[in-house]
Every structure is written in structure tokens, then in C-alpha cells.
Amino acid sequence: MQVLLLNTKCECGHQNPVGTVLCESCGKPLAEPLDGNPGAPLEMRYDGVARRSQKANPDWLDRIWNFFSSVKVAVWLIVLTLIGASLGTIYPQEDTFLNMHTYQEFHDYYKEHYGTAGVVYHALGLSRVYSSWWFIGLLVMIGTSLVICSLDRVLPLYRALSKQQIRKHLQFITRQQVVYAGPAPADTEAWLAAFGKELKRRRYKVWRDGDALMAEKNRFSRWGPYINHIGLIIFLLAVLGRSVPVWNMDQYVSLDEGETEQIPGTNYYVKNEKFTVEYYTDDELPDSLKGTIRPKLFDTRATLYVCTANCDDPSKEPVLEPVKTHDIQVNHPLSYKGLRLYQYDYSPQPRIVSVSPRIIDKKTGEQYGPFTLPMRNPALTYRVGPYTLTLKDKFMDFGLDDQGRPMTKSRDPNAPAFVFLIQGPDLPATGETYIYFPREIDKARFQQDVLNRAIADKLDIRVLSMDDVVLSENTSTLNVRIDRAMPFVWVGAAIFMIGVAMGLYWHHRRIWLRFDGGTLSLGAHTNKNNYGLRMEVAAAMTKAGLPVSQQSLDNRRTSP
Amino acid sequence: MKRYRKPIQYVVLFLVLLIGGYAVGHSLFASSAVLKAGDQPPEFKLLALDGTVHESAEYAGQPLILNFWGTFCPPCRDEMPALQNVYEKWKDRGVQLVGINLSEDKLSVESFARQVGAHFPILLDRNRQTEKRFGLKQYPTTFFVYPSGKIEDIVIGGPLTEQQIEAHILKITGNGR
Numbered sequence: 001m002q003v004l005l006l007n008t009k010c011e012c013g014h015q016n017p018v019g020t021v022l023c024e025s026c027g028k029p030l031a032e033p034l035d036g037n038p039g040a041p042l043e044m045r046y047d048g049v050a051r052r053s054q055k056a057n058p059d060w061l062d063r064i065w066n067f068f069s070s071v072k073v074a075v076w077l078i079v080l081t082l083i084g085a086s087l088g089t090i091y092p093q094e095d096t097f098l099n100m101h102t103y104q105e106f107h108d109y110y111k112e113h114y115g116t117a118g119v120v121y122h123a124l125g126l127s128r129v130y131s132s133w134w135f136i137g138l139l140v141m142i143g144t145s146l147v148i149c150s151l152d153r154v155l156p157l158y159r160a161l162s163k164q165q166i167r168k169h170l171q172f173i174t175r176q177q178v179v180y181a182g183p184a185p186a187d188t189e190a191w192l193a194a195f196g197k198e199l200k201r202r203r204y205k206v207w208r209d210g211d212a213l214m215a216e217k218n219r220f221s222r223w224g225p226y227i228n229h230i231g232l233i234i235f236l237l238a239v240l241g242r243s244v245p246v247w248n249m250d251q252y253v254s255l256d257e258g259e260t261e262q263i264p265g266t267n268y269y270v271k272n273e274k275f276t277v278e279y280y281t282d283d284e285l286p287d288s289l290k291g292t293i294r295p296k297l298f299d300t301r302a303t304l305y306v307c308t309a310n311c312d313d314p315s316k317e318p319v320l321e322p323v324k325t326h327d328i329q330v331n332h333p334l335s336y337k338g339l340r341l342y343q344y345d346y347s348p349q350p351r352i353v354s355v356s357p358r359i360i361d362k363k364t365g366e367q368y369g370p371f372t373l374p375m376r377n378p379a380l381t382y383r384v385g386p387y388t389l390t391l392k393d394k395f396m397d398f399g400l401d402d403q404g405r406p407m408t409k410s411r412d413p414n415a416p417a418f419v420f421l422i423q424g425p426d427l428p429a430t431g432e433t434y435i436y437f438p439r440e441i442d443k444a445r446f447q448q449d450v451l452n453r454a455i456a457d458k459l460d461i462r463v464l465s466m467d468d469v470v471l472s473e474n475t476s477t478l479n480v481r482i483d484r485a486m487p488f489v490w491v492g493a494a495i496f497m498i499g500v501a502m503g504l505y506w507h508h509r510r511i512w513l514r515f516d517g518g519t520l521s522l523g524a525h526t527n528k529n530n531y532g533l534r535m536e537v538a539a540a541m542t543k544a545g546l547p548v549s550q551q552s553l554d555n556r557r558t559s560p
Numbered sequence: 561m562k563r564y565r566k567p568i569q570y571v572v573l574f575l576v577l578l579i580g581g582y583a584v585g586h587s588l589f590a591s592s593a594v595l596k597a598g599d600q601p602p603e604f605k606l607l608a609l610d611g612t613v614h615e616s617a618e619y620a621g622q623p624l625i626l627n628f629w630g631t632f633c634p635p636c637r638d639e640m641p642a643l644q645n646v647y648e649k650w651k652d653r654g655v656q657l658v659g660i661n662l663s664e665d666k667l668s669v670e671s672f673a674r675q676v677g678a679h680f681p682i683l684l685d686r687n688r689q690t691e692k693r694f695g696l697k698q699y700p701t702t703f704f705v706y707p708s709g710k711i712e713d714i715v716i717g718g719p720l721t722e723q724q725i726e727a728h729i730l731k732i733t734g735n736g737r
Contacts, residue, residue, distance in 0.1 A: 101594045136587045140580035314607035393671040408632045
């Protein structure tokens with residue numbers, strides 16, 4: 001819109017700021033489009049006041065300010081952000097993969113799964129859109145635009161609405177979208193009183209200035225959009241706040257049953273007491289899925305501990321105090337002081353936690369024990385009946401290396417083996433070495449009796465029943481999160497909704513009226529629902545004794 | 561109001577630069593989970609095989625070699641003699657060589673060290689906490705650290721030979737340039 005910004009002083013004597021469209025005092029149109037129609041309805045946005053930043057000679061600060069103050073710029077920023085955000089949904093984002101970290105690993109992953117498109121996607125950085133500098137930059141610019149747009153408009157609008165002139169310029173009245181012009185009633189004073197009463201009944205506030213009248217209602221709905229913007233700004237700040245490390249943590253902890261582990265970077269420990277998984281029965285599954293294994297519910301009974309002593313001293317065992325036990329299921333996290341533990345995954349992985357074997361004297365058949373032997377951090381000596389067992393070596397996943405030496409293939413108890421030095425009756429005083437495989441299958445595979453040679457004829461170490469074995473059947477993976485920004489996100493969202501409701505469900509309506517000679521001129525304005533306003537005005541005028549129809553008030557149809 | 565217009569503009573733009581600058585800067589220079597040459601290695605405080613406690617701060621100002629190893633990893637075993645030789649040769653010249661075991665039982669570690677003849681200081685990680693902080697993916701992984709505390713190089717996999725280790729030592733002691 002080409003605007004004349006030459007003379008800003010109105011004929012009523014009021015000096016208006018540069019960029020004013022309608023005189024701040026009397027409402028006379030000041031800056032008209034060159035190609036405009038002199039009788040067309042007025043542009044009433046922001047009540048015709050100048051945006052704060054509009055200046056004749058902008059400096060560098062004003063130029064930056066003006067850029068962010070533009071709604072056009074704001075719309076472009078939003079469009080670009082939406083495009084960026086949608087690009088990020090084409091393929092999975094990098095941060096959804098727990099086990100990949102390097103550029104090369106991601107490159108290979110996208111190449112393998114999505115071919116050339118994946119390579120391009122990854123190379124363009126679209127695989128990490130939401131944490132990219134340009135996406136964050138766009139969000140920051142939207143935030144800036146929200147603040148500046150609002151400040152630039154809400155302050156002048158507030159000023160304009162809080163000191164309104166009752167008697168408006170005739171042109172201002174006749175060029176509203178709802179207008180009436182007609183002969184004045186005989187007793188203008190009585191008619192004005194009746195009309196004012198009718199408007200008050202419709203919850204208008206009414207002011208009089210001689211024979212001029214102004215009525216207004218629901219002004220507060222004009223603040224709706226700005227309250228909505230405040231909510232959005234809180235929302236955005238909260239989202240940005242998640243990048244502050246103390247506000248946000250996202251970790252994964254994998255636990256066998258009975259295992260306790262420290263949550264990295266915290267003073268908390270978590271123990272997997274028991275993991276249970278239920279599967280759907282065939283009756284519950286549709287035909288196409290019958291016979292397949294479908295988990296129905298998985299549940300980790302977990303206890304959260306807080307370390308109270310020796311937390312930072314690796315030479316001592318930390319002292320743990322239980323603070324909460326909870327059955328963690330999907331969408332039912334364990335929650336403690338802002339820390340949340342979610343069920344993330346599980347994998348069936350049968351492992352021995354501990355065994356309670358007995359020593360059997362093969363000659364007499366006598367049994368000794370049982371003694372408890374945990375797979376992790378076992379005690380080093382055991383006294384069982386007449387025997388003394390000294391643990392000499394331990395292999396979690398027994399195997400032989402390429403030179404035939406015993407070794408462990410991993411650090412998980414997949415095939416545990418214990419090397420004891422046994423002293424006792426019928427054995428040399430220096431003791432004899434005995435290798436013990438808790439799992440029967442390993443015992444046979446590695447030929448325990450052959451390895452143990454002579455001592456294997458004298459005694460046997462074994463569990464008598466499965467009751468003496470503690471098993472972990474599944475490894476449960478928990479997602480540990482701290483998200484302190486979330487309450488602010490909710491507060492922002494709530495304020496946003498309050499703003500939306502204020503702007504949507506109430507409409508700001510104003511009516512101006514004046515008499516010139518024998519003519520009554522009425523103009524009315526609203527920012528929403530002109531029909532409702534016309535109905536209201538027509539009803540009040542009719543009730544006051546000047547019958548008019550709602551259609552006849554519509555200035556948009558009658559003007560050429 | 562007009563009086564405050566300029567100050568308000570400055571305050572708003574200052575806040576934008578502060579908050580926005582932090583957010584954008586954070587996304588630009590976010591330290592990835594993966595360590596690389598030039599980074600500072602994470603801190604640790606661990607129990608050694610001999611029962612003493614050692615902290616990363618003790619090694620500040622000295623050239624440092626950190627070797628992460630496990631008894632379950634054949635190349636770890638294979639490079640033990642080379643590490644032991646280098647340790648003996650350089651310990652009097654201020655080069656610190658430390659092995660960090662990957663959260664295995666002390667018993668297994670002791671018995672393994674005895675078998676392979678590793679007598680250099682060995683620290684015991686617990687619950688994989690240190691390993692996670694160092695972002696290890698494969699074993700063995702060896703960090704060569706300048707006295708300034710910056711990583712010179714990270715060698716993933718092995719076994720390393722004495723010559724390879726010494727080439728790095730020359731760099732971190734500053735004799736190779």
C-alpha cells in the first residue's frame with residue numbers, strides 16, 4: 001500500500017506520529033492510498049494508529065526492529081519453519097538411534113536403508129533438523145518477531161483505546177462498515193437517552209459528549225492475540241530451555257533382573273527387581289497374527305535408590321537408600337523429583353544371576369552345602385562342610401582363544417566358569433584346582449570332568465534342582481529422563497489457549513453517533529462478526545423509536 | 561512512553577542476542593558424544609588393582625596414555641606386552657601409562673594381568689560409567705593425551721605395537737616435532 005507520509009498534523013489540531021492512518025484524536029482519515037476510493041470503508045486495523053517503530057529516519061536499530069515488526073516477515077518465518085520441520089519427518093532423525101554416534105556411522109546407516117536419497121538427506125543435514133543451527137535460528141527469529149510485533153502494536157493500540165475521543169470526525173463515522181445516516185428524530189435528547197439505555201441493556205458502556213455518543217463493549221478481547229503471543233513466547237523459551245543440560249537429561253540403562261546400576265551423571269541407582277512380560281493368547285489375536293509372539297504387557301518392577309555415603313569413593317561400596325519402588329510400564333514411568341524412568345525396550349536373554357550348588361563326596365555320597373555363588377562380584381573364599389574353596393579365577397563367558405588358552409568371550413554371564421582351589425579331606429594340603437560350570441550345557445560342552453581330571457572322581461559341585469538357580473530371563477532397557485522445561489511448556493500452552501478464547505469468543509464492538517444539522521450519522525465497528533453488530537445496532541435503534549433493518553446498515557454492499 | 565522507546569529496543573535486542581545466541585551457539589558447537597583429537601578427555605575417579613584411588617586430575621601436566629581393555633578382548637591381550645615394555649621404558653621420563661579395565665570383577669582382572677605380565681597401573685571401571693563417559697565403541701581403545709590435557713589421538717582397535725605407541729609418545733612429549 002502506497003502511503004502518503006507528508007503532513008501528520010490533523011485539521012483538529014492533533015499532531016500524529018508518522019505512519020498514522022486515522023487521526024488519533026478525531027479519527028479523520030489522514031493517509032489515503034493514492035488509488036483509493038474516497039468513500040470506501042476505512043482501514044481500521046490497530047485503530048489506525050502508527051506502529052511504534054515507524055519513523056521518518058530509521059537508524060540501524062530501527063531497521064532491525066522494523067524487520068521483525070513486519071507481519072509479512074513473521075509469516076515467512078513461520079512458513080520456512082514449517083517446511084524445515086516437515087523435511088525432518090521424511091526419514092528417522094539421528095537422535096532416535098541409540099548406538100550410533102559418528103558421522104560415518106550415520107552416513108552408512110542412511111545409505112544402507114534409504115539408498116541415494118538417504119545419502120543426500122544425511123549430507124544436507126536433514127537427519128538432524130531439530131537441533132540444527134538454522135532451525136533453532138528460525139525459532140529464535142519467530143520468538144523475536146513475536147515479541148517485537150506485539151510490543152509495536154499492543155502499546156499504541158492500548159494508548160488509542162484508553163483515550164478515545166467521543167466525538168469523531170464525520171468521515172470516520174460514515175466510512176465504517178456498519179453505518180446509518182438519516183433525518184434526526186424530533187427530540188434528539190430523549191432519543192439519545194433511550195438509545196443509550198438500549199445499548200446499556202446490551203452490556204455496552206456508553207459515553208456522551210453533548211449530542212455525540214460513543215458506546216463500547218468487550219474491549220478486553222482485543223488483548224487476546226497478545227496474551228496468546230505471551231503464551232507462545234513462554235512455550236518457545238521453554239523449548240529452548242531444554243538445551244540447558246541441568247534442565248534436560250536423556251539416558252538409557254539396561255538391566256538384567258536383580259541388577260543395580262548407577263544412572264550416569266546422577267546420584268541415583270536403579271535396580272531391576274523383576275521383569276515380567278505377558279503375551280497375547282491366540283484367541284486374542286486376529287487370524288493373520290495367530291501363532292506369532294505378540295507382547296501384551298511388559299513391566300519392570302524397579303527400585304530407585306539414592307546414594308547417601310561413599311558415593312564418590314571407588315574404594316568403598318556406595319551406601320544406597322531406597323526411595324521409591326514402582327511397576328514401570330509403557331506410559332507409566334517411575335517418577336521421583338523430576339526424574340522419570342520409562343520402559344523403553346526389553347530383550348529375552350536368559351542369564352544366571354546366582355546359583356546355590358552343593359559339594360557331593362562321590363565315595364560316600366554325602367552332601368555339603370549349599371553355598372551361594374553370585375555371577376558378579378562373588379566372594380573369594382567359601383567354607384562348605386569340611387571343604388575350603390578359594391576362588392582363583394572366573395570367566396563370564398568361557399571359551400578358548402586361538403592358542404587354546406581359557407578366556408572369556410564377553411563380560412556378560414553367558415557361559416560362566418569358576419576356577420576354585422579346593423582343600424579338604426582326601427585332597428592334597430596345597431589344594432587341588434577344580435573348574436565349575438554352573439550351566440549343565442557348558443559342563444558338557446567344555447567337558448568339565450575331563451578338565452578336572454582326578455578330582456572329578458572324588459567330588460562333584462552341582463545344583464540339585466532349579467530351585468537353587470536364580471535366573472534373569474530378560475534384559476530390560478529403561479529410558480531415564482529429566483525434563484524440567486515441561487511445566488513451562490504447559491503454562492505457555494495454557495496462556496496461549498486463554499488468549500485464543502478471549503479473542504475468539506468475545507468481540508470488541510464500538511458505536512459512534514453524532515448529529516449534524518438535521519442528520520443523524522451512526523458508525524459502528526467490530527473486528528469480527530459484522531452481522532451480529534448490525535443486528536444489535538438495528539435492534540437498539542428500533543427499540544429507541546427509529547426502525548431500521550439490519551441489511552440497510554451494511555456499508556460494504558451499498559458503497560460502490 | 562516515547563522516552564523509553566530506545567532503551568526498550570536495546571533491552572529486547574540484547575535479550576534476543578543473549579538467549580538466541582546461546583541457543584544457536586549451543587546447536588552449532590554442541591559437543592558430540594564422540595571424543596576426538598583436540599578434545600579434553602572426561603574426568604574419572606577409579607579404584608586401582610592395588611586398592612588405591614586415582615583421579616584424572618593426578619595426571620594433569622604429564623603426557624598420558626589411557627588404554628581401555630577387557631579380558632574378553634583378544635587384541636587387548638595381544639597388546640599387553642607392548643604396553644608393559646613401553647611403560648617400563650618411559651615411566652622414569654614422566655610418561656604416565658594407565659590401563660582402565662572395562663567393569664570386570666577384580667578377581668578376573670588380577671588373574672589376567674598376572675598371566676599376561678601387565679604390571680603397569682590398572683584402574684577398575686564400575687558399571688561401565690567411565691567407559692560410557694568416554695563414549696567407547698570398540699575395544700581396545702587407547703587415548704594419547706598431551707600434558708596440556710588435550711587428546712593427541714585416539715586409537716580404536718589393536719593390537720598396538722611398541723613402535724606405534726612410541727610414535728605417539730614422541731608427539732605427546734613434544735620430542736617429535
